[in-house]
Amino acid sequence: MQFDTLGKSELKISSIIMGTWQAGKEMWVGIDDTQTTGAIRAALDAGVTTFDTAEAYGKGHSERILGAALSDVRDRVVLATKVFANRLKFDQVIEACHKSLKNLKTDYIDLYQIHWPSGSFGGKKVPVEETMAAMNKLKAQGKIRAIGMSNFSRVQLEEAAQFGPVDSLQPPYSLFWRHVENDAMSYCVENKITILAYSPMAQGLLTGKFGPNHQFQKGDHRSKNRLFQPENYQRVQQALTRLRPIADNLGVSLGQLALAWVLSHPRTCAIAGARTADQAALNAAAAGVSLSEKVLRQMDEIGHLVTNYLDENPVMWRF
Numbered sequence: 001m002q003f004d005t006l007g008k009s010e011l012k013i014s015s016i017i018m019g020t021w022q023a024g025k026e027m028w029v030g031i032d033d034t035q036t037t038g039a040i041r042a043a044l045d046a047g048v049t050t051f052d053t054a055e056a057y058g059k060g061h062s063e064r065i066l067g068a069a070l071s072d073v074r075d076r077v078v079l080a081t082k083v084f085a086n087r088l089k090f091d092q093v094i095e096a097c098h099k100s101l102k103n104l105k106t107d108y109i110d111l112y113q114i115h116w117p118s119g120s121f122g123g124k125k126v127p128v129e130e131t132m133a134a135m136n137k138l139k140a141q142g143k144i145r146a147i148g149m150s151n152f153s154r155v156q157l158e159e160a161a162q163f164g165p166v167d168s169l170q171p172p173y174s175l176f177w178r179h180v181e182n183d184a185m186s187y188c189v190e191n192k193i194t195i196l197a198y199s200p201m202a203q204g205l206l207t208g209k210f211g212p213n214h215q216f217q218k219g220d221h222r223s224k225n226r227l228f229q230p231e232n233y234q235r236v237q238q239a240l241t242r243l244r245p246i247a248d249n250l251g252v253s254l255g256q257l258a259l260a261w262v263l264s265h266p267r268t269c270a271i272a273g274a275r276t277a278d279q280a281a282l283n284a285a286a287a288g289v290s291l292s293e294k295v296l297r298q299m300d301e302i303g304h305l306v307t308n309y310l311d312e313n314p315v316m317w318r319f
């Protein structure tokens, strides 16, 4: 495993972070709590020290599963969670944090993130200054150790950073979803803000496991992912056909190739979601895969077969 400093904080995070949206069950199908706990422990055994969750994942279920799974090793792990976009007033943030602390069975959260900017999903706008005041208070009290943003544009990030130190940005980022490169990435690199790439395997697509005629079960939100829509899906399959021999030559899986590509970027870690112990262990091993300049150039060209046809909308789903 590789380790990076989180932003300007003193926290050390693993370059592969385990994502636990799946653990919340809602919007996924066939998730089993015992299997999830096994996946979390497998990630830990494989060297992952950093885990990402959110109050919104299954209304706290993901946080509760994670807290229970890691309570005996709390001092060895870094826990990142998020407050949702509809709870960004000062008192709401304080209340949400206390709830997350309880769910996670801990008295401090390492990284507390604003999940989506205020006003997202038609919600009411709260000035970011007010939300940051709550975050700063929680930090001064030792209840959180670092502050991060998720799904923020560069402009929104710059605005938030006026009101307190921001240590991370969590955007969608994979070989097939590269909007952050043209927006916040350079600002993050220049300002020591760590990029925590979510959906780094394009929600499983980059593992090559979904064939040309794949249909998700009812209730699996991935059917709303724009990469899975017919206008993009054929190009995705063509790109995967070209990525496969590269992975084979390196003796790695397609998913590991996709994660290693994300990790090849400066100040960037990958939040890999997993539902099973096998997936979690394979994903952790991607931290040991290094890609040559030649391979990176080839992958860049292949990724553009998909990304050149995407519009400017940085949100991956049509909810």
Ligand SMILES: NC(=O)c1ccc[n+]([C@@H]2O[C@H](COP(=O)([O-])OP(=O)(O)OC[C@H]3O[C@@H](n4cnc5c(N)ncnc54)[C@H](OP(=O)(O)O)[C@@H]3O)[C@@H](O)[C@H]2O)c1
Binding pocket: 018, 019, 020, 021, 022, 052, 053, 115, 150, 151, 170, 197, 198, 199, 200, 201, 202, 203, 204, 205, 207, 209, 255, 271, 272, 273, 274, 275, 278, 279, 280, 282, 283
């Ligand atoms: N901030 C945000 O708004 C936001 C949004 C999305 C995600 N996230 C965070 O980022 C994490 C990761 O994103 P994500 O789950 O959307 O996408 P992802 O990590 O790109 O893909 C995860 C999915 O890929 C499949 N997979 C994972 N490892 C695999 C392996 N080794 N072999 C084969 N298949 C594998 C699994 O699909 P199956 O379930 O079909 O097995 C898994 O559910 C989330 O858990 C969450 O913590 C944050």
